[in-house]
Amino acid sequence: xxxxxxxxxxxxxxxDSNILLLTGDHGYALFDDFRRECPEQYINVGIAEQNMIGVxxxxxxxxxxxxVYGLSAFIPIRVLEQIKLDVAHDHxxxxxxxxxxxxxxxxxxxxxxxxxxxxxxxxIPNLSVYSPxxxxxMAHCMTAAYQENSPVYVRVGKSDVGNVHHSFSKLxxxxxxxxxxxxxxxxxxxxxxxxxxxxxxxxxKLHSEIDVWxxxxxxxxxxxxxxxxxxxxxxxxxxxxxxxxxxxxxLISEIASGSYPVKIFQVAVDDCFSxxxxxxxxxxxxxxxxxxxxxxxxxxxxxxx
Amino acid sequence: MExxxxxxxxxxxxxxxxxxxxxxxxxxxxxxxxxVLYKKHLRYRQNDPCDSHRDYFLLSKGHGVMAxxxxxxxxxxxxxxxxxxxxxxxSDLKGLSxxxxxGIEVTSGSLGHGFSVGVGLAMGSKLNETDQKTYVLVGxxxxxEGPIWEGALFSSHHGLNNFMVIVDENGFQAMxxxxxxxxxxxxxxxxxxxxxxxxxxxxxxxxxxxxxxxxLWDSGSTxxxxxxxxxxxxxxxxxxxxxxxxxxxxxxxxxxxxxxLSLNEGNI
Numbered sequence: 075x076x077x078x079x080x081x082x083x084x085x086x087x088x089x090d091s092n093i094l095l096l097t098g099d100h101g102y103a104l105f106d107d108f109r110r111e112c113p114e115q116y117i118n119v120g121i122a123e124q125n126m127i128g129v130x131x132x133x134x135x136x137x138x139x140x141x142v143y144g145l146s147a148f149i150p151i152r153v154l155e156q157i158k159l160d161v162a163h164d165h166x167x168x169x170x171x172x173x174x175x176x177x178x179x180x181x182x183x184x185x186x187x188x189x190x191x192x193x194x195x196x197x198i199p200n201l202s203v204y205s206p207x208x209x210x211x212m213a214h215c216m217t218a219a220y221q222e223n224s225p226v227y228v229r230v231g232k233s234d235v236g237n238v239h240h241s242f243s244k245l246x247x248x249x250x251x252x253x254x255x256x257x258x259x260x261x262x263x264x265x266x267x268x269x270x271x272x273x274x275x276x277x278x279k280l281h282s283e284i285d286v287w288x289x290x291x292x293x294x295x296x297x298x299x300x301x302x303x304x305x306x307x308x309x310x311x312x313x314x315x316x317x318x319x320x321x322x323x324x325l326i327s328e329i330a331s332g333s334y335p336v337k338i339f340q341v342a343v344d345d346c347f348s349x350x351x352x353x354x355x356x357x358x359x360x361x362x363x364x365x366x367x368x369x370x371x372x373x374x375x376x377x378x379x
Numbered sequence: 380m381e382x383x384x385x386x387x388x389x390x391x392x393x394x395x396x397x398x399x400x401x402x403x404x405x406x407x408x409x410x411x412x413x414x415v416l417y418k419k420h421l422r423y424r425q426n427d428p429c430d431s432h433r434d435y436f437l438l439s440k441g442h443g444v445m446a447x448x449x450x451x452x453x454x455x456x457x458x459x460x461x462x463x464x465x466x467x468x469x470s471d472l473k474g475l476s477x478x479x480x481x482g483i484e485v486t487s488g489s490l491g492h493g494f495s496v497g498v499g500l501a502m503g504s505k506l507n508e509t510d511q512k513t514y515v516l517v518g519x520x521x522x523x524e525g526p527i528w529e530g531a532l533f534s535s536h537h538g539l540n541n542f543m544v545i546v547d548e549n550g551f552q553a554m555x556x557x558x559x560x561x562x563x564x565x566x567x568x569x570x571x572x573x574x575x576x577x578x579x580x581x582x583x584x585x586x587x588x589x590x591x592x593x594x595l596w597d598s599g600s601t602x603x604x605x606x607x608x609x610x611x612x613x614x615x616x617x618x619x620x621x622x623x624x625x626x627x628x629x630x631x632x633x634x635x636x637x638x639x640l641s642l643n644e645g646n647i
Binding site: 119124125126128129130131133134135136138155160164 | 491492495506526
């Protein structure tokens, strides 16, 4: 998925010389290709994220198309007010890439983990929120973000969980993508980012009558599609590597409660910080997001229905 | 357009009285700075405040926005009704800068934002190879904010000699004297050490301000510029000068009348 991100940056940069890639001293090898292909369009702003957003706003006002890169713990969390006031308020075309969302930096602790970024970004007017699940969705999201010509936050989570799509037909922007069709569906799984893969695997193990949807476009979301899923489902499980407050699960619940109320189970992070150090898999387990725990909890949820 | 400081201050008083607003004193401290900028330095088209070749003026200390509104009235960018209806329900002009008003570049008031946006504009002008200049006016309280110094490092590193910060050093911030709250020491030497060409000027002496801005641009160096303007909070109305309560106090009919009298006495 990171290769897809790098490829997208290079291809956008080469096509449009107004693209400027700004980083707060993060990214390292990710930008090797971009720096080689578009050296004049790369600016390392230094370890000064707040200034970076203001500078991006000024550059956007001057006709440039800044892409601001950082870890999602910093972009958007650390600079939320700069995004709100300097960029979103004036609808400036700045793309924010927040890398390492969720527990990617499992060994580094809370400062580098990010499970509140969807909640915080989706409440800012004019700011779109994308969350790709694999390399296909990443390429699609970057193209959409560029075409949007307005502020977009692209959440990049665990990048090496594997593809969820075998092939990818061109979709309309903002669509939910059905990644698995149940034969006679009563339940629906809706997932985003790294958890789409888990949703597919859990549905495979449970039984086949489950539709699985991936949501790369969290805001604006295809509300009609979500309403249809709510209408056609006896129950919905929402998966995300994000707090259970304010993220995709909250969003689906908001739509359901206003249209076709349906029982919704959230596979998400409880209201707590990580306690221990360990591998990504270890931290998923600590937060109950590993395959086994998720499988067991969904099974008991479905039995209790 | 004369941008006469007395007239500008009168407009501020009219607005503040009409809207029963605060932030009079911090508008008064920057009147001459704005007057000189609009009169002598800023490049703009009077019939189009959004002209793409304009110089940029960013009032990062958005609390002083009534001073800018007063100038915009002189330019015809605001009407007499805008002034007399200040703060009325459904009106456009807010108590802090809002970029949706043509002629105002940034939404500020949350402090420390305009500086970095200005740095980005200055860099954009360099990349676009235009000769546009960017001015950012900050308060001496505002420079407590970290992003100011992040932006100072960045503008210096990139040789943005088309960028000028003007510090309104009136010696006060919201809750009291700046020296009692966060002692900034010499603001000039701070900006010098961050790689700026600097000058200190009497912020109420229009001739001196004009000369200092000209000298800074004419330095020929690749450094960004910092003009430290020594000002008086509440300048122009004797009972407001250096009385920080006028950061928050609203005018009543008596104090409004007194303030107008005091302004006119200054005129004589």
